[in-house]
Each structure stands twice: as C-alpha cells, then as structure tokens.
Amino acid sequence: MLKQFLKWRLSGLIVLAFITLSIPFLMDNPFYFDMATQIAIVASTVVGLNLLVGYAGQISLGHAAFFGLGAYFSAIATSRFGWPSVIALFTGAAFVGLLAWIIGRPILRLKGHYLSMATLAVGFIIAIIINNQSGWTGGPDGMSVPPLGIFGWELSTFSVYKIFGFELQGYVAWYLFSIVVLLLAVLVAQNIVDSPVGRALRSIHGSEIAARTVGVDTARYKSLVFVISAVYASVMGSLFAHFTGFITPAIADFDHSILLITMVVLGGMASPMGVILGAVVLKLLPQFLTGFQDYETMIFGLILMLTMIFMPKGLLPTMIRILKSRLGARAGGDA
Amino acid sequence: MSAMIEVSGLDKTFGGVHAIEGLSFTVDEGQVYSVIGPNGAGKTTLFNLITGFYTPTRGDIRLNGEDVVGLDPNRLAQRGMCRTFQQMQVCMNMTALENVMLGRHLKLRGNLLSSVLRLPSLRQQERDCRDRARALMEFVGCGDYVDADAASLSYGVLKRLEIARALAAEPRILLLDEPAAGLNGTETAQLDELIRKVAEQGVTVMLVEHDMKLVMGISDRLLVINYGRKLAEGTPDEVRNNPDVIAAYLGN
Numbered sequence: 001m002l003k004q005f006l007k008w009r010l011s012g013l014i015v016l017a018f019i020t021l022s023i024p025f026l027m028d029n030p031f032y033f034d035m036a037t038q039i040a041i042v043a044s045t046v047v048g049l050n051l052l053v054g055y056a057g058q059i060s061l062g063h064a065a066f067f068g069l070g071a072y073f074s075a076i077a078t079s080r081f082g083w084p085s086v087i088a089l090f091t092g093a094a095f096v097g098l099l100a101w102i103i104g105r106p107i108l109r110l111k112g113h114y115l116s117m118a119t120l121a122v123g124f125i126i127a128i129i130i131n132n133q134s135g136w137t138g139g140p141d142g143m144s145v146p147p148l149g150i151f152g153w154e155l156s157t158f159s160v161y162k163i164f165g166f167e168l169q170g171y172v173a174w175y176l177f178s179i180v181v182l183l184l185a186v187l188v189a190q191n192i193v194d195s196p197v198g199r200a201l202r203s204i205h206g207s208e209i210a211a212r213t214v215g216v217d218t219a220r221y222k223s224l225v226f227v228i229s230a231v232y233a234s235v236m237g238s239l240f241a242h243f244t245g246f247i248t249p250a251i252a253d254f255d256h257s258i259l260l261i262t263m264v265v266l267g268g269m270a271s272p273m274g275v276i277l278g279a280v281v282l283k284l285l286p287q288f289l290t291g292f293q294d295y296e297t298m299i300f301g302l303i304l305m306l307t308m309i310f311m312p313k314g315l316l317p318t319m320i321r322i323l324k325s326r327l328g329a330r331a332g333g334d335a
Numbered sequence: 336m337s338a339m340i341e342v343s344g345l346d347k348t349f350g351g352v353h354a355i356e357g358l359s360f361t362v363d364e365g366q367v368y369s370v371i372g373p374n375g376a377g378k379t380t381l382f383n384l385i386t387g388f389y390t391p392t393r394g395d396i397r398l399n400g401e402d403v404v405g406l407d408p409n410r411l412a413q414r415g416m417c418r419t420f421q422q423m424q425v426c427m428n429m430t431a432l433e434n435v436m437l438g439r440h441l442k443l444r445g446n447l448l449s450s451v452l453r454l455p456s457l458r459q460q461e462r463d464c465r466d467r468a469r470a471l472m473e474f475v476g477c478g479d480y481v482d483a484d485a486a487s488l489s490y491g492v493l494k495r496l497e498i499a500r501a502l503a504a505e506p507r508i509l510l511l512d513e514p515a516a517g518l519n520g521t522e523t524a525q526l527d528e529l530i531r532k533v534a535e536q537g538v539t540v541m542l543v544e545h546d547m548k549l550v551m552g553i554s555d556r557l558l559v560i561n562y563g564r565k566l567a568e569g570t571p572d573e574v575r576n577n578p579d580v581i582a583a584y585l586g587n
Contacts, residue, residue, distance in 0.1 A: 188451050192447070196460075196461070196464075197447055199437055200437070203429070203437050206429055206485075207424040209388075209408075210434075210437070210500070211426075211437070213412065213501075214417065214437055214438045214504050215413055215504065216437075224447065
C-alpha cells in the first residue's frame, strides 16, 4: 500500500499538500506567515527553473531578470495604468514569454560556460534597465504595488476575511493562496515531465545527439522550456510584487539569480520536491545566520561547493537514497 | 528495386585533411549494405555525412530521390532515417525503457497543452508507447532490463538498447556504426541474427563493421574505402577476391 503510493507519480504532491496545509494549525505569527508565503512563491519559481536546469540540462544565470520583469510589469500596469491585477499578470507573462523566446532562440545554441555567460549577460542587461528607467520603475528606490485583486476580491495581508463564519487573517489567506499556486505549479511541471514533451527535454540533458537522431527538434524544445521557465518566473514575480506591496530592482539582480540556481542545485536537480526543499533551506538560512550577515554570500558559495562535491544529486535525492538503502538493508536482514 | 541512398561525388575536408574524397555509391531498398575499411578510412565520417551530423564540402546525397544535403538529423529522422553510434549515445538520466520510448518521439501526437492537461488521449498513447517499447526490448534481447536505469546497464545491453531505440522510430533505413565492437562471440552471433530479422522486415540496413565474419555473412553488398576513397564495391565474394582489397588489408 505504502509502496504503491510512493511509486505513484503524484505522491510527492500529496505529501507537499499535507505538510503545507497543516502549517496554519502549527503557528500563528504574521512574520512566519510572511516568510512562508515568500518561500512558496520563490519555490514555485524554482519549480519552473528546474524544468530548464534539472530536466533539460540547460543553465540560466539570469532567471531573476524574468522574475523582476513580471513583478515590474504588474506593478506598473496596475499602479500607473489601473489595469486589473489578473490581466496585468497574464499580459506580463505573455510579454516575458515572448521576450524569452526571442532571446532564447539564438543563445540556446550555446553550450556549457558560453550559455552561462550569455544568460548572465541577459540578466545583467535587464537588471540595469530596471534600475535606470527610474521614471517608470522608481529606480533603486523601488516602487509600491497595489494589493492583488482577483475578480472583485482584494487579497491584502492587512485585511481580515470572513469565510463560512470563520475569521481569516489576510496574511493567512495570502499563505493559503500561495500554497494553491505552488501545488498548481508542481502539478503542471510534473505533467510536462511525465509526457512525451518531458521525455524529449530529458533526452536533451542525457544525449543531445541521441535526441536529434530520433527526431527531437532540440533547438525548438530548448526554446520551449526556456520560455516555460521564464513564464513561471514572471507569474511568480507578479504575485511577489502584489504580496510584498513594494519592490526594488534587487529582485532582478545577479545575486537573486544565483540564489535561484543554488536552490535547484542544493535541493536536487530534476526533483520537484527537492528544489522546494532547496528553496525552504536557502530562504530560512539567512534567518539563522543574522549574526553573520557580512558572510552570507560566502556561506552560500560554500554550501553550493560542498553540495557539488558531496551530494551532486542534491539534498532530497541523497536523503531518499540513504533512507532506501537503510530500509533495504533492514528488509534484507529480516528475510 | 529503387535506390534508398544515392551518394555521388562526395567530398569532406577537415582543414587540409581529405576525410572523404570523390565517393559515389548507391544503396538499394531492402539491402544490407556494409562499409568496411581500415581504421581512419573515413567510415564514421561517411555515416556522419549521410545522417546529417556533418555537411559535405562537395557532392550530393539523395534519400529516396530527395536531395538531403544540409538537412539536420531530426529532419532526416522525419524522412525515415535512424542510426546507432560507435561511441554509444544513450540517455543515462533515463531508464532503459524510457530510452526506447524516446525512439517513438516522431510517432507521438500531442502538444504542450495536452501534456499540461494530461488528456486521456495522451495517457492512452503513453501506455501504447510503453507496450511497444517493451516489446522491442524483448525483440533485441534485453527484455530483462525493462525497468533498469540506463546507467546501470552493461556495454553489450546498451548496444542492443540503442538498436531498439532506433527500431522504435520505425525507420526505413537504419545505419549501424560498429554494432559488434566490444561484443563477445555469443553476443555477435545474436547481433547477426537480430540484423537479419530487421532486414527481413524490409528495413534497409547500412553497416560499418570490422568483424569480417559478420560482415561477409550478412551483407548483400559491400563498399570498401581507404583514405576516404572507394577501393572496391560489390558482393562479398567479389570483394573478397579483389586484389586491391587484399593489398590494403594484408599488405603487398
């Protein structure tokens, strides 16, 4: 029974839903919920990035730029032009998707370090534009963003909602909303992976030559997954902007890109639950390292290095392997 | 019998090195056609030219009468061409079965949207694809390794897995680059039988191989190349008795 459940392709999703939805019963502190919501949003971004990095084996060192573009698109469209949030979010995602396709087509011909450099440059350029267009974006001072409006409802962390006679704090409502988004993000990603499209993407990672030989249009699939992961980042950027209510160019910069990619590598490439764990660990770590703030980047670098050396498959896959071999040894001993 | 592959005046230079020089030959549909020659003669280069991994410096390659020079490997796959590699190309991040299922890529319908929504038609198609891949693995003799990770398989099994993947694409012409390299006697005999079975199904087979016993027994025609040039062409008997071939292989 348990074995069958673990073999099911959505078992991870069910476990994730169970853990995340039990959290509101365990804590009641607005700051914790703020943290948890931020983690859920960034985890959804990383789930999308994992399709590109973990499954298709391509790298993007500028992914925060797409996150930032989505955030600023929503912020500008809603605050300056009065667009409804949902329409701004989807238009932003379409715009970022198109941009990713235009950029991805030429640069995804590059491999390895060259692709890293190209995506790095794209990230820098977009971050600089956001920083310098202060007339639109407020420049380094950032800009404020109105709360998220969903079909007449306004989701704000400061409101109190009444549902079926229960009082629901705004920050709890935001948390629950972000969890629904995260679960949807995982479901969509998992469905893509478990399809012919996903198999083609993984074959590009495994052997591009083999993929081309059996007819996979590798250039097209690389562009496709680049666009998908950029759209993930854009949507989550939009939600992040509405959630925090204030954004600065830091969300689009190099450090943020590195943080995203570190989450994928640390958590476990090609493991959706793994990269979510990576997001949780790397978002919570600074909270425990407040005394060492000056050394934060150094510690991140060290973590990345040690992961690559000792757990190249990442945190979660390594943990599962150790657990399995322990269980296997015990079962063998019993028999 | 119509020509499956027609090569005429083919040239390929790498810098100053003439890897292939003025090569012309025709492979008829349904034949087992082998290319032999000493190491470095240009056999694999020839395969890479035919399958679109290299672009010829000069010359003409026709597949079923259509000019295919400059077409990418994936475009050639759409036209019914598939191959295996001397340096095996297997996706080690997937299971053995998934590698074979990958071979059916072009036979599968569906787009990103149907994948995201996981439509019933897509799930049915995946089940069928899985069954066919499993049957193919039985056919090439690695049915015991269906659920194994590709990375855990031995050399001989991987060689056959590559053939299963190529067959999954239902090619009209299959190019095998040294399929017997590194196999022991029993495995080579099994490979011999496998290639015969494939050819019986009407698939044209082009073979690069050093194992003379295998090549002479199985081929309808042979092409011998040396230093990128054609040395001889003909039936196994004709080639075996050709003085130029004997000189190239055994010395004067």
